[in-house]
Amino acid sequence: MRDRMMMKLEHGAGALAAQGATTAAAATEVVDHGPRIRAVVDTEHAFVWRTLRRLGLREADIDDAVQEVFVALFRHAAEVEPGKERGFLFRACEFTALRARRTLARRRETAEADPASVETPASDSPDHALGRAQALERLDRVLDLLDDDLRSVFVLYEIEEMTMSEIAQLLEIPIGTVASRLRRARTSFMSHARSDEEAND
Structure with missing residues (x-):
């Protein structure tokens, strides 16, 4: 998956110039960032996948969205300071997820597997596996109800x-804003979780 993604990203550098999006020199500059982008793909692929999942994308839609996020990084590699790639990726995830939520119909799958969760042991009973899937589905429903800035x-x-310090650096906001949003997010999450529990009892 990652190797195919890198092939598409590297192929895209030539396409940029062909589309008139960049000069030949700029396209060459993008290619020069290939090793750096490959390293970022290797280290941040799982983070991007989980982030898109928790920002509301269905599992079936995530692979394309992951590629879109890394394409954005590839195109803007020269503008992203080394060491700050994760912040760029997170903001790209937010934009990609927002656009997807606006354009894709909501088709909930009731028993999605989530690679961010611990794999279900072979010894798990069907009831245990079902309970895990239902808990993930409920988490997704409640997260969907949070405002975007609080959910992030x-x-x-x-x-x-x-x-909180890492989040402040990642989102480029004051740590006090992080603390305030986290308090509001927790309050909102608990309120929505109680409502969801009552509605599904």
């Missing part, structure tokens, strides 16, 4: 287990 902070802190 909530996902990064509670699911990705990043510190």
Whole structure:
């Protein structure tokens, strides 16, 4: 998957010039970032996948969205300071997920497998596996109800287990704003979770 993605990204450099999007010199500059982008794909692929999933994309739509996010990084590699690629990727995930939520019909799958979760052991009973799938589905429903800015902070802190300082750096916002959004996100999450539980009892 990642090798195919890199082949498409590297092939895209020539296409940029052909489309008139860049000069030949700019296309060459993009190609020069190939090794760096490959390293970022290797280290951040799982993060991008999980982020898109938690921002509301269906599992069936994520592979294309992941490629779109890395294409954005590839196109803007010269503008992204080394070491700050994850911040760019997260913002690209937000934009990609927002666009997908606006254009794709909501077709919920009731028992999606999530690679961000722990794999179901072979010894798990069907009831246990079903309970795990239902818990993931419920989490997705509640996350969908959070405002975008609150969901971003909530996902990064509670699911990705990043510190508030790391989130502030990633999102380029003051740490006080992170703390405020996290408090509001937790309150909103608990309220929506209670409502969801009552509605599905």
